[in-house]
Amino acid sequence: MTPSVQQIPEDTSAAVPEKLTTTTIKETPKVKRQIEVEGGKTDAKHPLYLPTWNHGQKYPPLEPFTHIEHSIGASPKFPDLLPSGSKIQKLTPTIGSEVTGVQLSTLTSAGRDQLALLVAQRKVVVFRDQGFADLPLQEALDFGCYFGRHHIHPTSGSPEGYPELHIVHRYGAPGTSEFDSFLAGRNSSVSFHSDVTYEAQPPGTTFLYIFDSPETGGDTVFVNQVEAYNRLSEPLKERLHGLRAVHSGFEQAQFSRDKEGVVRREPVKNEHPIVRTHPATGEKALFVNQGFTRSIVGLKKEESEALLAFLFNHISRGIDYQARVRWAPRTVVVWDILMRDFKNRVTVHSATLDWSDGSRRHLARITPQAEAPFETPYAKPEKEANALP
Numbered sequence: 543m544t545p546s547v548q549q550i551p552e553d554t555s556a557a558v559p560e561k562l563t564t565t566t567i568k569e570t571p572k573v574k575r576q577i578e579v580e581g582g583k584t585d586a587k588h589p590l591y592l593p594t595w596n597h598g599q600k601y602p603p604l605e606p607f608t609h610i611e612h613s614i615g616a617s618p619k620f621p622d623l624l625p626s627g628s629k630i631q632k633l634t635p636t637i638g639s640e641v642t643g644v645q646l647s648t649l650t651s652a653g654r655d656q657l658a659l660l661v662a663q664r665k666v667v668v669f670r671d672q673g674f675a676d677l678p679l680q681e682a683l684d685f686g687c688y689f690g691r692h693h694i695h696p697t698s699g700s701p702e703g704y705p706e707l708h709i710v711h712r713y714g715a716p717g718t719s720e721f722d723s724f725l726a727g728r729n730s731s732v733s734f735h736s737d738v739t740y741e742a743q744p745p746g747t748t749f750l751y752i753f754d755s756p757e758t759g760g761d762t763v764f765v766n767q768v769e770a771y772n773r774l775s776e777p778l779k780e781r782l783h784g785l786r787a788v789h790s791g792f793e794q795a796q797f798s799r800d801k802e803g804v805v806r807r808e809p810v811k812n813e814h815p816i817v818r819t820h821p822a823t824g825e826k827a828l829f830v831n832q833g834f835t836r837s838i839v840g841l842k843k844e845e846s847e848a849l850l851a852f853l854f855n856h857i858s859r860g861i862d863y864q865a866r867v868r869w870a871p872r873t874v875v876v877w878d879i880l881m882r883d884f885k886n887r888v889t890v891h892s893a894t895l896d897w898s899d900g901s902r903r904h905l906a907r908i909t910p911q912a913e914a915p916f917e918t919p920y921a922k923p924e925k926e927a928n929a930l931p
């Protein structure tokens with residue numbers, strides 16, 4: 543049978559980290575800086591956001607924390623988020639909205655609460671014409687920490703002095719970035735995932751903002767995992783309830799080690815329910831993803847692999863519950879991971895590596911963690927529940 547996380551010897555799932563500690567080592571730790579890779583000068587629009595990789599940064603295991611879900615109790619009329627003069631438009635019927643006429647960085651607490659609710663409802667929301675990328679880095683982080691404790695990514699590059707900022711960066715000739723290593727052995731770059739679901743408390747309301755992008759290409763695709771759940775038959779939904787899956791960060795850490803990248807925190811595995819409930823909307827969502835979900839607890843290997851393969855295929859081919867976000871300068875995308883790759887609780891996402899002219903694609907992600915995933919019991923649809931025997 544597929545072992546539970548508790549049976550896996552290398553498991554270090556007991557804790558979730560907190561404070562940055564820099565290891566005391568005698569030699570100066572190796573630090574790789576993108577600006578140096580580019581010869582000390584760059585045409586990046588926001589050089590302060592270029593990644594650095596500091597091999598001396600080591601973080602202890604994460605520790606549990608109490609998450610406050612700001613979307614609960616927020617006004618569903620969004621008076622502080624969408625004042626008169628702003629515009630909101632659906633990207634697709636089931637997922638995604640685009641907003642103009644709002645500056646995220648000036649939102650009051652009430653506006654931020656309503657933002658969390660809007661994102662929970664629409665799964666991914668695209669804000670255009672934002673000044674967010676021009677804020678001092680610490681101000682951007684101060685804005686994001688309202689939504690939860692900042693996650694420090696175990697293997698990502700980050701701006702010097704700001705380890706909480708996760709940088710997504712591809713630049714230069716094909717074959718020179720980690721994305722190209724990933725793509726080398728594959729036919730397609732599509733890999734739907736929700737960010738860092740191996741953590742005991744994966745991210746919730748998540749922000750991604752862009753600095754540089756190719757003229758076309760590099761879109762991000764989001765999947766509505768609530769709709770992916772809704773599309774399943776009732777017998778399969780019922781069977782999935784109560785099942786838990788193992789999510790692992792070990793492969794990601796090994797990938798980084800193999801490329802002489804950083805591993806700032808030792809990898810963990812955690813179990814989460816396969817069907818997760820959103821604390822604000824009560825909606826149920828599939829919570830498995832190709833990036834990090836490895837096996838289903840209690841099933842034999844072949845059973846686990848077959849069921850996960852079905853679910854991954856179901857998620858990735860559901861164009862009727864996906865939204866494709868095209869990046870433009872001054873765009874901020876907010877999603878609810880319940881993920882991905884955007885809000886991480888209810889969506890999964892995938893990058894699209896479809897450009898090969900060496901153009902820079904450079905973004906930053908703010909990734910506040912949320913509650914430990916929980917599930918509520920299966921409920922028959924009302925029609926069936928009320929049917930006479």
Ligand SMILES: [Fe+2]
Pocket residue numbers: 735736737882883891
């Ligand atoms: Fe992602």
